[in-house]
Amino acid sequence: MGEPLRVNVVALDPLPEAGVRSALHGCPDVCVVPAEEAARVTVVIVDGVTEQVLHTVRTVRAARHRPEVVLVAAELAPAEAMHAIAAGARGLLRRHEAGAARLARTVLAAAGGDCTVPPDLLDGLLEQAAGGGPPFGAPASWPGTGLSNRERDVLRLVADGRDTDEIARELSYSARTVAGVLHDITQRLRLRNRAHAVAYALRAGLL
Numbered sequence: 001m002g003e004p005l006r007v008n009v010v011a012l013d014p015l016p017e018a019g020v021r022s023a024l025h026g027c028p029d030v031c032v033v034p035a036e037e038a039a040r041v042t043v044v045i046v047d048g049v050t051e052q053v054l055h056t057v058r059t060v061r062a063a064r065h066r067p068e069v070v071l072v073a074a075e076l077a078p079a080e081a082m083h084a085i086a087a088g089a090r091g092l093l094r095r096h097e098a099g100a101a102r103l104a105r106t107v108l109a110a111a112g113g114d115c116t117v118p119p120d121l122l123d124g125l126l127e128q129a130a131g132g133g134p135p136f137g138a139p140a141s142w143p144g145t146g147l148s149n150r151e152r153d154v155l156r157l158v159a160d161g162r163d164t165d166e167i168a169r170e171l172s173y174s175a176r177t178v179a180g181v182l183h184d185i186t187q188r189l190r191l192r193n194r195a196h197a198v199a200y201a202l203r204a205g206l207l
Helices: 014-025 052-063 078-087 100-111 119-130 149-159 166-172 175-188 194-205
Strands: 005-013 029-031 041-044 070-071 089-094
Touching: 005 100, 014 029, 014 041, 014 100, 029 100, 029 119, 029 166, 041 052, 041 100, 052 070, 052 078, 070 100, 078 089, 089 100, 089 166, 119 175, 149 166, 149 175, 149 194, 166 175
Parallel strands: 005 029, 005 041, 041 070, 070 089
Antiparallel strands: none
């Protein structure tokens, strides 16, 4: 068994910070470390997604050890979720949904390179994207980089926090096929990883 995942917690309000720390302490796969120590994942707890919060997310991601960020907010609207993902957040949770098990799953998924978004938020993002025109400030004209139905299906499940094997079972594909689809998307659109692919596709109205 490997070492527990090092996680730290950043919050302006000590009450929700204490709750998140307590929830993570109950997960044997996670080790909560002080904010000044290097960690694989940083959990950022906020009331709402403001410009200052987006700056915090970008600052955390720019740290030397480049931790992944899980953002836990009291309120999250689809537009705010999109801006948070674009700023570098790997996982999103509303505070009232951040129970111990779900929080731990989201943190572990972020460390593994997966982007987790609450299903209703993803639905809202997709509805806005389908409403006509690129959402959330994307350019009015977009190059011919549309997604196939298979690619859309895979990206939707990635955004829901599913790993490769789960996506393969859900869509009745092989794990190799799912990995190939994701590789094709990231290569064709020149993206860094799965989370970037989800954020890019949503921002461009491709999902």
